[in-house]
Amino acid sequence: MxxxxxxxxxxxxxxxxxxxxxxxxxxxxxxxxxxxxxxxxxxxxxxxxxxxxxxxxxxxxxxxxxxxxxxxxxxxxxxxxxxxxxxxxxxxxxxTEAALASACLLGQRFSIIAISSRIKAWYLETVERSHLTTRLASIRSLNDTLRSIGTVQEDHAKRLKELALEAVEKDGADVIILAGAPLAGLARSLEGQLPVPVVDGVSxxxxxxxxxxxxxxxxxxxxxxxxxxxxxxxxxxxxxxxxxxxxx
Amino acid sequence: MxxxxxxxxxxxxxxxxxxxxxxxxxxxxxxxxxxxxxxxxxxxxxxxxxxxxxxxxxxxxxxxxxxxxxxxxxxxxxxxxxxxxxxxxxxxxxxTEAALASACLLGQRFSIIAISSRIKAWYLETVERSHLTTRLASIRSLNDTLRSIGTVQEDHAKRLKELALEAVEKDGADVIILAGAPLAGLARSLEGQLPVPVVDGVSxxxxxxxxxxxxxxxxxxxxxxxxxxxxxxxxxxxxxxxxxxxxx
Amino acid sequence: MxxxxxxxxxxxxxxxxxxxxxxxxxxxxxxxxxxxxxxxxxxxxxxxxxxxxxxxxxxxxxxxxxxxxxxxxxxxxxxxxxxxxxxxxxxxxxxTEAALASACLLGQRFSIIAISSRIKAWYLETVERSHLTTRLASIRSLNDTLRSIGTVQEDHAKRLKELALEAVEKDGADVIILAGAPLAGLARSLEGQLPVPVVDGVSxxxxxxxxxxxxxxxxxxxxxxxxxxxxxxxxxxxxxxxxxxxxx
Amino acid sequence: MxxxxxxxxxxxxxxxxxxxxxxxxxxxxxxxxxxxxxxxxxxxxxxxxxxxxxxxxxxxxxxxxxxxxxxxxxxxxxxxxxxxxxxxxxxxxxxTEAALASACLLGQRFSIIAISSRIKAWYLETVERSHLTTRLASIRSLNDTLRSIGTVQEDHAKRLKELALEAVEKDGADVIILAGAPLAGLARSLEGQLPVPVVDGVSxxxxxxxxxxxxxxxxxxxxxxxxxxxxxxxxxxxxxxxxxxxxx
Amino acid sequence: MxxxxxxxxxxxxxxxxxxxxxxxxxxxxxxxxxxxxxxxxxxxxxxxxxxxxxxxxxxxxxxxxxxxxxxxxxxxxxxxxxxxxxxxxxxxxxxTEAALASACLLGQRFSIIAISSRIKAWYLETVERSHLTTRLASIRSLNDTLRSIGTVQEDHAKRLKELALEAVEKDGADVIILAGAPLAGLARSLEGQLPVPVVDGVSxxxxxxxxxxxxxxxxxxxxxxxxxxxxxxxxxxxxxxxxxxxxx
Amino acid sequence: MxxxxxxxxxxxxxxxxxxxxxxxxxxxxxxxxxxxxxxxxxxxxxxxxxxxxxxxxxxxxxxxxxxxxxxxxxxxxxxxxxxxxxxxxxxxxxxTEAALASACLLGQRFSIIAISSRIKAWYLETVERSHLTTRLASIRSLNDTLRSIGTVQEDHAKRLKELALEAVEKDGADVIILAGAPLAGLARSLEGQLPVPVVDGVSxxxxxxxxxxxxxxxxxxxxxxxxxxxxxxxxxxxxxxxxxxxxx
Missing domain, CATH: 3.40.50.12500 (Rossmann fold)
Incomplete structure (x- = not known):
């Protein structure tokens, strides 16, 4: 295929x-x-x-x-x-819908980790279009200016992982979605480092x-x-x- | 202005x-x-x-x-x-948002009268984007092929009025929205002929x-x-x- | 008229x-x-x-x-x-419904700034009656005792503006509604001082x-x-x- | 007490x-x-x-x-x-809230049987105020003019029972609420005649x-x-x- | 009976x-x-x-x-x-449904006080099954390890009361539900000590x-x-x- | 694996x-x-x-x-x-969650075709547990007594297909889910016979x-x-x- x-x-x-x-x-x-x-x-x-x-x-x-x-x-x-x-x-x-499908099969409530605060409203509306807002635990995001869209995951790995942990501990997320094509592969890099399943949209x-x-x-x-x-x-x-x- | x-x-x-x-x-x-x-x-x-x-x-x-x-x-x-x-x-x-604003000020539940059955899903999603689906009584539509987009209201006036009445009597609509720019002005033509307020999106x-x-x-x-x-x-x-x- | x-x-x-x-x-x-x-x-x-x-x-x-x-x-x-x-x-x-109509035409999510904490439940239920709670970012309020109902906006101008800013920055409000007839005119006074559109219910x-x-x-x-x-x-x-x- | x-x-x-x-x-x-x-x-x-x-x-x-x-x-x-x-x-x-409490303890979805069609919008909004609309299977009502408010249940007993049956068979009601003080006692009269539990608000x-x-x-x-x-x-x-x- | x-x-x-x-x-x-x-x-x-x-x-x-x-x-x-x-x-x-019925008759929004943080997801889903999540102000819980399931209310009385107060003051609860059979009777012990009605599920x-x-x-x-x-x-x-x- | x-x-x-x-x-x-x-x-x-x-x-x-x-x-x-x-x-x-995931990736609204009317409430509650009721167009079912649980799809093939068509034409389903393990494989048999995508839960x-x-x-x-x-x-x-x- x-x-x-x-x-x-x-x-x-x-x-x-x-x-x-x-x-x-x-x-x-x-x-x-x-x-x-x-x-x-x-x-x-x-x-x-x-x-x-x-x-x-x-x-x-x-x-x-x-x-x-x-x-x-x-x-x-x-x-x-x-x-x-x-x-x-x-x-x-x-x-996104692929990530949501994976997340819904892995838990009841998921959080989305995003690369900028501006992007959060657009993501929220995307979840609304899937009628899944009541399963959305939170959207958390980086707040920094990005050096380059191609290096976000290297530049901000530590903070992205922290955001994921906060989503689990403070927001009750059962699953973490690392959102945005610039983060493709980060879930793989973080394997075993987060206490809940991690979903990557690209894969x-x-x-x-x-x-x-x-x-x-x-x-x-x-x-x-x-x-x-x-x-x-x-x-x-x-x-x-x-x-x-x-x-x- | x-x-x-x-x-x-x-x-x-x-x-x-x-x-x-x-x-x-x-x-x-x-x-x-x-x-x-x-x-x-x-x-x-x-x-x-x-x-x-x-x-x-x-x-x-x-x-x-x-x-x-x-x-x-x-x-x-x-x-x-x-x-x-x-x-x-x-x-x-x-x-649409203008029509919804008028309708919400005139009653609690509104129906939308549309010019084709295919258009209904798109209209429903538009109402969803406004978070007003629980105030939507129904979407009713013509099912005929349209002769010309410029003459819908003349060609189908009787049926459009019937649809509006059905929305009031069967669906509990407090207000009727005549939807679609091709129906611009129809609300004016129907003045006094429907038992509830009628909203036109263009005006x-x-x-x-x-x-x-x-x-x-x-x-x-x-x-x-x-x-x-x-x-x-x-x-x-x-x-x-x-x-x-x-x-x- | x-x-x-x-x-x-x-x-x-x-x-x-x-x-x-x-x-x-x-x-x-x-x-x-x-x-x-x-x-x-x-x-x-x-x-x-x-x-x-x-x-x-x-x-x-x-x-x-x-x-x-x-x-x-x-x-x-x-x-x-x-x-x-x-x-x-x-x-x-x-x-309120007028303010909500304006707010919905100006953005997707709005916050309400209120004059007392006791009033918040009543406002929330008013928004519920409009079926718009999922577009409500927050209700924030003064917590002080009011000297006089006629001078709230003068007495508390600074705090009211702070509450509006918090609603934008912390709650994700696209639009601010300054609520309550005692605040009539405050939106006009604050023109240009808030980073999002401001709605006044009276006007x-x-x-x-x-x-x-x-x-x-x-x-x-x-x-x-x-x-x-x-x-x-x-x-x-x-x-x-x-x-x-x-x-x- | x-x-x-x-x-x-x-x-x-x-x-x-x-x-x-x-x-x-x-x-x-x-x-x-x-x-x-x-x-x-x-x-x-x-x-x-x-x-x-x-x-x-x-x-x-x-x-x-x-x-x-x-x-x-x-x-x-x-x-x-x-x-x-x-x-x-x-x-x-x-x-109403008493009837809803009983109904919710007896099943997941309930229907309300009402004495006039005009009353239905008001009842719907009452259920909305309880946030229970998603458990409401239907509101069905008499459509006749009432001879006297004191004799509704005698005058319309047969039709009221039919409406209850329709609610069970067509709307999926687990429980029937006979609504309105004029129907006080009807649930008692219908004991054993309906295939689901029947709730009376007054009692x-x-x-x-x-x-x-x-x-x-x-x-x-x-x-x-x-x-x-x-x-x-x-x-x-x-x-x-x-x-x-x-x-x- | x-x-x-x-x-x-x-x-x-x-x-x-x-x-x-x-x-x-x-x-x-x-x-x-x-x-x-x-x-x-x-x-x-x-x-x-x-x-x-x-x-x-x-x-x-x-x-x-x-x-x-x-x-x-x-x-x-x-x-x-x-x-x-x-x-x-x-x-x-x-x-739970009994506690929810009591709470709904006593106010519009209720909070649940729970004995462990792990239990919160299960309680939330229980409230969802009752379709009452929009009336749920919050679920707050103890975070400590429990010495014995039979002595939770004695061991943690002070903290449980604090959690209830936080629910009223921060979350807008009109009613407090003390959740879990191990807390049976605590509402009675706290009589007059909380500023809103307190509900016990067992009674x-x-x-x-x-x-x-x-x-x-x-x-x-x-x-x-x-x-x-x-x-x-x-x-x-x-x-x-x-x-x-x-x-x- | x-x-x-x-x-x-x-x-x-x-x-x-x-x-x-x-x-x-x-x-x-x-x-x-x-x-x-x-x-x-x-x-x-x-x-x-x-x-x-x-x-x-x-x-x-x-x-x-x-x-x-x-x-x-x-x-x-x-x-x-x-x-x-x-x-x-x-x-x-x-x-079910697998069928829902497939259906959500294929359209916005889906209908479920079920093998008995009694089963419908249980299926509805399953969809509720996935928070997807607002994407559920309808649940339609056989009403006949089943000869054998192993031959439902042969015995009722024609009626099951009719129910699917009704869901598309009357309920606005974008996707059909043929529900229940006894229907495993029916989607495959119906390939090309329905005007919308058909989902089988087992596969x-x-x-x-x-x-x-x-x-x-x-x-x-x-x-x-x-x-x-x-x-x-x-x-x-x-x-x-x-x-x-x-x-x-």
Missing amino acids: RILVINPNISEIVTNLIAQESRRVASPGTELLFATAPFGVEYIETRMEALIGGYAAACVAAERQGEYDGVIIDAFGDPGLLGIKEMLNVPVVGM SAVRHCESLIALNPGYAVQGSFAQPPLKPNKGLPAALAALLDRTR | RILVINPNISEIVTNLIAQESRRVASPGTELLFATAPFGVEYIETRMEALIGGYAAACVAAERQGEYDGVIIDAFGDPGLLGIKEMLNVPVVGM SAVRHCESLIALNPGYAVQGSFAQPPLKPNKGLPAALAALLDRTR | RILVINPNISEIVTNLIAQESRRVASPGTELLFATAPFGVEYIETRMEALIGGYAAACVAAERQGEYDGVIIDAFGDPGLLGIKEMLNVPVVGM SAVRHCESLIALNPGYAVQGSFAQPPLKPNKGLPAALAALLDRTR | RILVINPNISEIVTNLIAQESRRVASPGTELLFATAPFGVEYIETRMEALIGGYAAACVAAERQGEYDGVIIDAFGDPGLLGIKEMLNVPVVGM SAVRHCESLIALNPGYAVQGSFAQPPLKPNKGLPAALAALLDRTR | RILVINPNISEIVTNLIAQESRRVASPGTELLFATAPFGVEYIETRMEALIGGYAAACVAAERQGEYDGVIIDAFGDPGLLGIKEMLNVPVVGM SAVRHCESLIALNPGYAVQGSFAQPPLKPNKGLPAALAALLDRTR | RILVINPNISEIVTNLIAQESRRVASPGTELLFATAPFGVEYIETRMEALIGGYAAACVAAERQGEYDGVIIDAFGDPGLLGIKEMLNVPVVGM SAVRHCESLIALNPGYAVQGSFAQPPLKPNKGLPAALAALLDRTR
Whole structure:
């Protein structure tokens, strides 16, 4: 099976982190393809940036349609996810929803550890979209300015681990989610150092996307995830228009 | 005060409906500007179409930045709304949130009358984003194929009124929201014909946007609606990049 | 249009604060009438006081029926509001619901700044009645004894501003609501001093009541906001009995 | 122990129904006192009528303060209940909350059978105030005009039983609540005729009020159910003013 | 009436505490029978222990079927409660649901004071099962190792009282629930020492079970609390099998 | 990796259905072990039966401790699941939570198709325990008496498919969950016959359990899923006691 892993942002360095962690966990026989958004921002902290990243991810998914059996949208917050699910007839998995699925299977209440305080509102709203706020113990975050988006986990390893411990001890978290593609692989590095299970969104997404492809549940031709009804459009990237027009 | 009213879709005929109804209700001294999305689809029924419309609306708002004291996003479902609110330092009002505000002031439970069955999931999720699902009595919709998006209210007036009555009698609605820009003005035509208050999103948005401008509450420089933090971007329309970069 | 603004409490000094702020924000052509409850308490902090104030406000609204096109109940907590809405065939707007409508249009999560700690439970229940608790970031309050209900904002300006800042920084508020008629006008005084939008209930109520009158949505003759069914009553103030009996 | 049972409405005939059923279930040693509101309406179907009934009940409770060890507010919808609880230092039990307590102890989901369709919104909001809407299977009601409030259960026995059966079979109710003081005693008449437990509010209130008195949990001198803080009042009935002023 | 009070755990010393407090509050004419689980753990802090205790309580209830008119499951967390309710045609009351019923009749928001921090998650989930989490102000607990389960209230009286005060002052509790059978009787000892009503689960359960028996609401022969449908079983204790098979 | 798949009921025929479907979907390298409860009932429809099945499953898991890297509890409703998760230091996955995880990754709202009407309350409460009721479109069920638990899918294939279609068309389901181990494999048989994705709990559980083992998130030594604190126990099966006592 071939899975297209899309970084909805322009940061190649984050795509590399994603690729490293994804390859480690992929099953034999899974071919992973990686794509970086051709336009957008370095990383997403806000709803506006998510709007851009979501649209960019949709364009990438349309452009490469035909190359894959499943798609992963690999930014925490799942930009554009539900729209892209409608557009494609293969499983599309978001990094956050994948992390939440893992976390819910490992405990009743989870905390999210984030890389900036600004990002917290966007993450909260992502959890709301999954209707899981009552299982969210807390969102805790770094408050420092980031030196580089590619080195967050090295630069802030100690503080990130402290935040996770606080979530367990003060907020009652049963499970910790280390959030954001820039933290891909940190859960692996922290193995055995935290007193509760630790979830990584990037690797969870790979495994869950593989599972959905393997389970072969079929796709929607009716209901709210069927492809959008045919109607006039204009000015869209050719691949996107072709998908909406069913001409490819 | 000048308000830019954005149709996030490409349908000029709907922009005209919006403009007619908006002008009827605007206060003396309010100057209304209208814009139609330069790219996108004819009208939004799905999450994918909303993603396109939201991005298009953001581009229009950025392009015309400086011309207005407030912005209205005039498609039911409020595509891109929260992101655009972050980006701008003036009030930005969505057609749905405006209708919900009116409805909540007029009763405890409201129903939404929609133009297609496919659109219902997207509307439900919009109400969820406002955390008002427990005040939603029902969403009822036409099930017919639409002859033209510009003539829905003429073609289906009788059925739309029936749906509203069913919402009152079977679902316990205190207030009816006639949803979707294509229905702009229908509430006015139905005046006195329904046994409960009837809300129109287009006119509500004009009045509420005027009110926010008049109340002068200030804008966010901190918290989740402050402008996105400065960071690298690429490949974006010039006006949008300039806004994100604070270079205009 | 004529709007009757009712202070459900006996404090003329608060009616004056309300009148000053209301007049500043009213649109040209709006005639404001003010009334102070003829019986009741100085200000409402508890459910019992709200019961008294609600009944008093209903009596005033009935007494002056015919003089107005809309009514405002101007105490935070909206005493008697839903009952009075049923009784009258014109828009009736509560100070709290007006503030919540403004706040919801300005951000996703809001905090309420209150004048006493005792008042917090009553405010929380008011937000619950609007089904908006999941958008409530916090209620923070003064804890001091009040010298005079007419001078709260002068006496405690610094602390009130601090509470608002704490709500932004610690509770994640996108918007601040300065609650309680005794704080009418404080938002205006604090203009530019807080890092997020600030909402005042008194001025919001004036604008939203004007909007509802202008939008002309009609009134309920069916459903839960139609006038109470005719049935025997006794011992009520004449104006109230006349309204219930439809004899005026 | 002495319990004052207040009918918040003016209908003596309903007070009689209440008295009959209350006496049947009261424990040995419980002295029941009954009071009918001196002003108000015949029975409550709406929020406005509940506002009147709540105020009337508070006046009665104040007037007879000193005569009782506990109070029951015996109209479904619990008019004025939380306010009266604040005002008094003895247990105050509402007919609805008592029925809900019984129902919750007998099953997970309950239905309410009501005497008019208009009353349903008011009952729903009462259940919301108890935060139990997710355990509410349905509210079903008579739709006929009532011949007399004193003979509802005789006139409509068959239909009321049918409604209860529909609630079990179609709505998944584990328990049936026969709502409204006019139905006091119907549960007893239907004994053995319904396939699930049946709850009567009037008798539940007597038992639960007795239990609270017996359990002797103490009363609030702090928190949101302590008596309202001392402050100026005017124009109130003497007994009510005396209670608020702590002069009796 | 005869009520069987089951301690779902093996600790005779706790059964004694339960018996003392239960007898103090039982009405004249109530005969109380006590049973200690023949297998299981000393006291329940976790979901696994609750699973064992619930099964043990069901076995005891089956074994002694015929001896009682009502059953009480006397461990906070109500192990096995809903299953046992299905199995028997008499009222079955859990210690927690009884405490919650009392608390809800005494105020809007309650806090639970618990004997260990580990127990908090289990208590939270118990409140969730009652759908009352939005009325839960907080759960506060001892953090010390317990010397003996039979002497918790003597050993930790001061700290337990402090926790209750913190719940009132910091968390806004209107009512305090002293949770866990090992604290049976502490509410009585603290009489008059806390500024809000204090609820004890053991005594609440006695009174509410008596009330349900007296109210005679009938039992379920349909719906989700009817006895489990007949079907093959094997390997069960004889009394339990007989009950499921309707052979006793 | 070795996974122990436990049928919490005594029906070997259902264990066989589970084994067939599980083997079809297991990854190369996964060794599946199967166990049937040594005591209990034929299949679970009620809370009481779930209590028995949960305890039986816990005993089996304890008995075979050391043989596996993960455990699956394979009855819809997940009897005993959270308790067993606490007890073991390997991933434990329930059939329902696995189905819900798949469904949530495939759409926003799902319906559950069940084999008897009695089972619906138990399934609803299982969804509540996952906090996902607001994503549950409906539970629809067969109403017929079952000829044999091993032939439900053959005997009722047509009706089960109709129920799924009704869930899509009337209830707005994006995804269908075919619930209950007796339906294991039906999703596979219906491939391509339903207009939305179809989820099978048995195969979902295998894939998700494999994923959790592969992701290697660690286990809880703190928080609410750590093993129960050491304390006295008696009368338990030896393996269970040994696990609680940490003597194996």
